[in-house]
Amino acid sequence: MMKRVLLKLSGEALAGDKKTGFDEATVTEVAKQVKTITDKGIQVGVVIGGGNFWRGRTSENIDRTKADQIGMLATVMNCLYVSEIFRTAGMSTEIFTPFTCGAFTDLFSKDKAVRNLEEGKVVFFAGGIGHPYFSTDTTTVLRAVEIEADAILLAKAVDGVYDSDPKINPEAVRFDEIHIQDVIDNKLAVVDLTASIMCMENKMPMLVFSLNETDSIINTIEGKLNGTKVTVS
Template sequence: MGEKVKPLYRRILLKLSGEALMGSLSSGIDNRVLEYFTQEIKQVHQLKVEIAIVVGGGNIFRGRTAGDRGISRVTADNMGMLATVINALALQDFLENADIPTRVQTAIEMRAVAEPYIRRRAIRHLEKGRVVILAAGTGNPYFTTDTAAALRAAEIKADAVIKATKVDGVYESDPVTNRNAVKYETISYLNLLNLGLKVMDSTAVSLCMDNNIPIIVFNFNQTGNLLRVVLGDKIGTFISQEGG
């Protein structure tokens, strides 16, 4: 028999963007993307890795840009947090259809559709092998879902924040507009902040720095990449205290 594969991380916080759920659509949820996400997550779940997920809501509503439409920032952020719950429920449905036990917990209570976020209960679900989707951000306006991901990762003592993107790491400039942009294999939290690289907002990065939680930024659109990250393959960009 072959050697048993051992993951590098025991418990992860996976950050998914709401925009990624659109796929080729102009807005809303592309079921083909949900199916793809489910299969990628299933590979990792089968290794007994404990998985918590924070998903954004930008495919439905972006609070930060709603001010241009005459909606106050606080109201808009509340609407954005509700959008993340819609995405979380959709992802839960697909995961459970693939025989992956899943719980949705929300920072804003809505007991008819999901559990309220309770740290100890979330940890207990993870220990029992359930994927926990943490929705509604932090429950507060002015905080992004990136910050929610960093906060929840600290609370549940995740080994890493794994940020899924459409590019293969952090670059010195936008690789879409600059073909000569240099990719960072590793970078420190402080250098990331000082260079103003917008892979995550500064509050999220500072939270990870203060709690010494590494961040791995990788391309989720390439099949098998999430599994490779969890196994410790050097893909994407590794952000830590000691990074370059």
């Protein structure tokens, strides 16, 4: 059984069928699953994408740096909301950002984050890494490495890693297991290239599954993954 994991939640998946904003039923279900695994003593860090509010440059009139800053703030909003739902479900939480965010969040420190995890809190990492040109994929791997997580749990809208985009190609084949080097060599869209290389260099495995499947987070933790294991050794 894993002791500490970094859970990456897709912003779009949290929006449910609405595709934007929040679907409270979806978030509440995630909270129930995370409560189940934290009750088993597993420490959980969380990164959430911002795609339910903002995806990159939506206009050529917006500078890339500014567009990325908007995306960082979208992830802060997501973490504030999801954190509050988690608290309603009976968990203690803490939100860290790499930049000062008034009284909303705490400034990121590895020592403080690990201390909170060891105290049983669910720790949210919002705001990306605080700089443009880096995605929440990169944030996920960076924070997972920093907190010395056993694995990254990638809860996405798609149920694993495929040899091509299953939304476009109905004949796409899902991998049960694939090495990170093959992901990089074949440019498979698990996480972006920077994040993939960081996983390879730091030996950080990933478990990729669908957030929309019943009890998918619990099943993955219990070794009943219905998705793809991305290996690093």
